[in-house]
Amino acid sequence: MDLVNNLTLGFATALTLANLLYAFAGVLIGTLIGVLPGIGPIATLAMLLPTTYALEPTSALIMLAGIYYGAQYGGSTTAILVNLPGESSSVVTCIDGYQMARRGRAGAALATAAIGSFFAGTVGTLILASLAGPMVELAFKFGPAEYFSLMIVGLIGAVVLASGSLIKAIAMILLGLLLGLVGTDVNSGVARYSFDLPELSDGINFVAVAMGVFGFAEIIANLEHTTKRQVFTDKVGKLLPTMAEFKYAVPAVLRGTTLGSVLGVLPGGGALLAAFAAYTLEKKVTRNPEIPFGKGNIRGVAAPESANNAGAQTSFIPMLTLGIPPNAVMALMVGAMTIHNIQPGPQVMTSNPTLFWGLIASMWIGNLMLVILNLPLIGIWVQLLKVPYRLLYPAILVFCCIGVYSINNNSFDVTMTAVFGVVGYLFYKLRCEPAPLILGFILGPMMEENLRRAMLLSRGDATVFFTRPLSLGLLILAAALIVIVALPQISKKREEAFHEVD
């Protein structure tokens, strides 16, 4: 069977000593940074990306994937112990997780999150492995028109499923697309928006954008709030859930995993939406909760944690098979692949099978490591939470600056990151969610390229997007998404879903 052969190849790649080591390093560092409050997976990935430059592409991607789910898991630890979401997808975990911690059940909450995540990660990895083949075959039927339409669906999906104002999110995408166009135009060789700066003719570095808008802006915003955080350090309690807790958690994990796996594949989906949806579902299906939701019900930890991990796993599907990132984290992974001279797209599976299957296998190994690593190391993470922010942020800045500098060994990128720090702070003040901007930034050049090719092939006839069935289908999907969300009753529900946790 193909799947077995492929997975064998994958495990053979991922189980080499060097790659195991990189996966381990990724998971460990990812958790370490993810535990720190106020640094989400996007900033973590951007910050640690440079540490992987020297590695082989396969090892680099294995390590980055490890950093990603490590960061995500670290985020839940912070959510449970400090009531501060380390990242947006653990906002939901805060609600019941922190209440469990206050009742002395922090250990059980952490263990449930770890085991639920591992189970969900396993399922997600299997889905990814079995869907990859068919998806790649479908992708080979895609011409430039289909790709263009697919990117439209992806961008619209990212807006529709995100929180906050729709129209502002669309504007952020457009701004991202435009920023992505800065630099030399491949077709004509004209350096666009470079203002005669030679550094800008290569385009704006995406690490500078991500780090400035997410990393620096967050630090500055955090310095404005002087709220004290209270860490439940002394009473983590027993790790093992009681029989009763276990009985409640298992079905919640199963529901969360299913929902998360489905939502992860959708454009704009991934971990965040999965966690919100899973929490809402748990509240709907649990008729008479023994402990009310919001007061420390274990289901409120088990379901969203499983869902966000399953979603994180399956959101690799569109990125690996189509080369289209469904969310901002995957956009960063696309950027990382490009740095290593791998053009993401359906050809990766055939031209780089060891990378493709090795990465997939290493995800499962990484998830296993997370469980083994985190449960015994929780004590250390707790200590880390005691470090005051005034000592943490200079350290974060140092790593960011060295990381940005080492991309091209020039100080221009460092200055550029500072510029995007200002822009990011402005976004924060005006409440403009920056994730769609990153997605647009990565997709900008790809979109233009495919638009040009499609229009060239059709001799300037724009109806090509509507006459090719696959492309038409995708555009109808995009239109349907907008219409559905614009409907008054739905838009009210959407707001409720995101505000439920406030």
Next chain:
Amino acid sequence: MKIKHAKDFWSGMMFAAFGLGFAVIAQNYDMGTAARMGPAYFPTVLGGLLTLLGVIIALRGLKAEEPDSQVDKFHFTPLMLILGAVVAFGLLLRPAGLLVALTVLVIVASFGSHEFKWREIIPLTVVLTLLVLGVFIYGLSMTIPVLPAFMRD
């Protein structure tokens, strides 16, 4: 006249300014035709759309009333200190080397916090310097100048 939703109004203005800027600068490049798009085509369309959306957002901001819609105060001190430290690091790294650049970065950035204490920041600088030397210079053998230019051979 009072702007009711200042966050939206100013976001709209920002988007419109960006959109207009991109679209106007694009006019320096070749537009091409729909079949053979020049470098100006896509940015002009996107810039136009962004300007339009920006104006709509700003207009909606004039009437829509919502709680928490005023723009919070900008805190310029941490902003300037943090980003100033970052820019200084970038500019100092090559001529003055990592040791100097990193010290400046950590100390200047730390002034951004309300609870600055020399007796915490000096040990922090030392620890971070050693960590960076260990991880990036010796561990990952990155080519970052460590000493000031005049002390290198």
